[in-house]
Amino acid sequence: MDIPLRQRSDIAKAARVVVKVGSSSLTQPGGHLDVNKLNYLVRVLATHRLDTGEVVLVSSGAQAAAMGPLNLPTKPRDLATAQAAASVGQGLLMAHYTQAFQIFGLPVGQVLLTAEDVLRRSQYRNARRALERLLSLGVVPVINENDTVATDEIRFGDNDRLAALVAHLVHADVLVMLTDVDALYTAPPKLPTAEKIREVHRFDEVEHLDIRARGSAVGTGGMVTKVQAAAIASSSGIPVLLTSADLIEEALTGADVGTWFHPTGKRLPRRQLWLAYAAEIAGRIIVDEGAVRAIAERNASLLPAGVVRAEGDFKAGQPVEIASREGTAIARGLSGYSSPQIGEVKGLSMDEISAKLGEELAHEVVHRDELVVMARHRRLK
Structure with missing residues (x-):
C-alpha cells in the first residue's frame, strides 16, 4: 500500500500481509497436527489472497506434526531428535498446506530459512529475491526455520523474530501474529484482574508487564518473543496485530480484535533494515x-x-x-x-x-x- 496502515480496519485492504502462526495453534494437546485448524487458517488466508492481496505465511508446527508419527510423548529436547522431528514433520506440514491451498487454486512454495540466511547480507538479498519472485508468480510462500540443519549456536529459536524479519524482507503492510491468546493482557488472562490491551503506541507502555512465558508442551515461543517481534517490526514502520488463531478471519477483515501495535518509527530502506535487525x-x-x-x-x-x-x-x-x-x-x-x-x-x-x-x-x-x-x-x- 502507498498509504501506511494506521488502524485495524485498514488490514481489510492490505496489499501484502505476513501471517505468523505458532505450533500450539495448529496442533491438538497431545502434539498431533490438527488438520481442521490448519484448513480453517488456509481458508481465511486464501480468501484474503484471492479477494484483496498477497499473503506470506510463517508457520511453526513441523516438530509438533512429527510427534505423533514418531511416537514422541513430548517435544524433543536434544538437538539430534529435534532435527529429526523437524525433517519428518516439515514434509507432513507442507503436504497439508499444499492440499488445502490447492482447493482454492493457489500454489504454495516452501521456504526454509536459517538465521544465517538473514545474518549475511548476500544471503539476505537472495532470500528477498526468492520471496519476491514467488509472490510475483502468484505463489503463497510458507516459511519456517530450517530446524533440520540449524544449530543451537545460530538459530532463531522461535518463529516470532523470523516473522518480523520476513515482514521486513517482503516490505509487508502489516504483520499478523497468531497465538492461543486473543490479545496482550495486563496480567495472565486467567486472572480476574487481567485487562485486555487494545493498542500499544509506545513500548514503554508495556515494559512493566509480566509476560514471561509459562511454558508449552508444543511451542517454543511465548508472549515475550511476540512482543519483541512486534517491537522489531513496528520500530521501522510495520504495524502489528497480535491475536488468536481462532480470530484470524475477524483480524483480516479489520474487526476490533487483538492488540494493535502502532508503528513507532519510519520505514527504513532494506539495507538499513538488514543492518538494524539482521546483520551478524x-x-x-x-x-x-x-x-x-x-x-x-x-x-x-x-x-x-x-x-x-x-x-x-x-x-x-x-x-x-x-x-x-x-x-x-x-x-x-x-x-x-x-x-x-x-x-x-x-x-x-x-x-x-x-x-x-x-x-x-x-x-x-x-x-x-x-x-x-x-x-x-x-x-x-
Whole structure:
C-alpha cells in the first residue's frame, strides 16, 4: 500500500500481509497436527489472497506434526531428535498446506530459512529475491526455520523474530501474529484482574508487564518473543496485530480484535533494515559523548576523533555496533576500518591521520550512508 496502515480496519485492504502462526495453534494437546485448524487458517488466508492481496505465511508446527508419527510423548529436547522431528514433520506440514491451498487454486512454495540466511547480507538479498519472485508468480510462500540443519549456536529459536524479519524482507503492510491468546493482557488472562490491551503506541507502555512465558508442551515461543517481534517490526514502520488463531478471519477483515501495535518509527530502506535487525555483528566501537550526540541527533558519520576504542576482531566492511562509554547501543553500521586500524586512528582528526598514517586512511570510521540509528526499546521483563 502507498498509504501506511494506521488502524485495524485498514488490514481489510492490505496489499501484502505476513501471517505468523505458532505450533500450539495448529496442533491438538497431545502434539498431533490438527488438520481442521490448519484448513480453517488456509481458508481465511486464501480468501484474503484471492479477494484483496498477497499473503506470506510463517508457520511453526513441523516438530509438533512429527510427534505423533514418531511416537514422541513430548517435544524433543536434544538437538539430534529435534532435527529429526523437524525433517519428518516439515514434509507432513507442507503436504497439508499444499492440499488445502490447492482447493482454492493457489500454489504454495516452501521456504526454509536459517538465521544465517538473514545474518549475511548476500544471503539476505537472495532470500528477498526468492520471496519476491514467488509472490510475483502468484505463489503463497510458507516459511519456517530450517530446524533440520540449524544449530543451537545460530538459530532463531522461535518463529516470532523470523516473522518480523520476513515482514521486513517482503516490505509487508502489516504483520499478523497468531497465538492461543486473543490479545496482550495486563496480567495472565486467567486472572480476574487481567485487562485486555487494545493498542500499544509506545513500548514503554508495556515494559512493566509480566509476560514471561509459562511454558508449552508444543511451542517454543511465548508472549515475550511476540512482543519483541512486534517491537522489531513496528520500530521501522510495520504495524502489528497480535491475536488468536481462532480470530484470524475477524483480524483480516479489520474487526476490533487483538492488540494493535502502532508503528513507532519510519520505514527504513532494506539495507538499513538488514543492518538494524539482521546483520551478524562482528564487533563494537565505543564512542565519546560528542559522537553519541552527532550520530543519534544528527545522523552524522562517525569520525575517528569521536572513537574511544574498538572491541572484538573485525575487518573493514563488516557490520559493527556503535555504543556509548556506558555500553548503550546507539547505532549499527559498516566499519570503514579494521579493529587494529581503529586502534591507530582513534581520537585523531583527519589532518592528524593524514600526517601520521597517510591520506588513504583519513576517512570516516562509519559513513552515514552505511549507518542506522537504533530504535530505543527498554528491555521487557
